[in-house]
Amino acid sequence: MAALANPTYTGIELRRVTRDLVSMFFIAVLPAFFYVIFGASMDYGAQDAGNGNVTMYVMISMAAYGAVTATTGVGGMAAVERMQGWGRQLGLTPMPDAQYVAAKAAVALAVAAVPIALIYGLGFLTGAEAAWWAWLLSAAVVVLGAAVFSLFGLVIGLIFRSEAAVGGASGALVILAFLGNIFFPLSGTMLTIATFTPLYGYVALARYPVTEGTIFDTAGGAIEQALWIPVAGLLAWGLVFAFLAVWLVRRSRARQ
Template sequence: MSTVSLDSTSSDDAPRTASFNAVYFGLELRRITRDLVSMFFTAVLPAFMYLIFGAAQDYGQESAGNGNVTMYVMISMAAYGAVTATTGIGGIAALERMQGWGRQLGLTPMRDGQYVLVKTLVGLTIAAIPVALVYLVGGLTGAEGELSAWVLSGILVMVGATVFAVFGLVFGLAFRSEAAVGAASGTLVIFGFLGNLFFPLSGVLLTIAKFTPLYGYVSLARRPLTEGYVVDAGNGQVEFEPLWVAVTNVTVWLLILSLLAIWLVRRGRGRQ
């Protein structure tokens, strides 16, 4: 009889838990989108940067793989907007847990796994805003490419951006203050320049770029357009880069960030 009762209770709780998760998702989404300053830098700034570095440049209509240079810049700026969004959500999640929000959620039907899932969905939803805006503006201002390049690059931008939720989480756990999100976003800008995201690098800088967190991600996002070819800005030559270079970069950085996050969580527990 007790087993039947437990199963019945679990079945009764499932709709209530799902309802609570949906409500929490909606509240989180509204809370974040009401912060107009943050939303400007997350959504509008990447589109503005695309217009400056892509659509407004004379070289924008030059060929680039399956499309033109304008589309190449469009994908890059969409990727920057997406990782800015997911990094911010990851940092906020870490701060909430350290500031006692986890204990409050413990009084609700939500469990840790569901909390992570909701935060992930919120991050992807927010990330979709700059991606959609940049792609829309790109389509209206001269970005050209094969349909497969548009679709696959958009998918890779969104999927790859989830890695940087862990990036934000690490900063939130390390700094343990409201400055964490700002520090993470500022560091992304530096990695963007070093990672061949904002403009093509050459020589030693291009070699260094391959070891930075954003390089593999943005290379994979561009690959449906470039087909794996990379421009060396120093000599203007185009060289083919094997797929394993970008995949290894993303995999190694995901492993490093995940292990670092686990270590920071355990260190935080040790202090309590």
């Protein structure tokens, strides 16, 4: 996809996004801080969690949170730009729509890689442990799964058409993260509810190479969960976001 992107436009967009220090703080520094507080600095971090330890479990969770914050913001701003007339400006250039989309996708993945690299690097230095293949597979799922949430940002941008709404969508990810079993382990009814929320399947799938389906609850117990549950959750929400994005684009064109 990146090969289709216009290198000049992609570079300009990447510099523009990374110069926004406030956004980069919430994308990279804040999740890294959460990892240090809830993972690396805790005595329980060395305890076993599947074929890794608790520090590794928290590391994956915080990297996923940072990655979706990045892709939600980039996807949302792409929608706002198009709705506010930037699309017409680009229409005067030789760059086709496909290259615009590819450039935005490349920027989203590049920005999402920042918190992933930072937090995985911190994890390596602060005692996160798992098999080498679990490191690679979890990182791959975090990167690829985060792309789904660029559609979430796109939907919010198409509905509200403002930068404030996109910022609000990124803020709403904090609530979704709590509901999605990211910040602390849920149990009972709350865990059942969590399985239907957007972030649950994504993060559970990213953790799967380490946990192998074991879900840890607030009482210190554990239950086994089949792989199809997080896979189905991620795919279902991806389809919901994709359907809404297509419908909203068609509706906006019908109004013009």
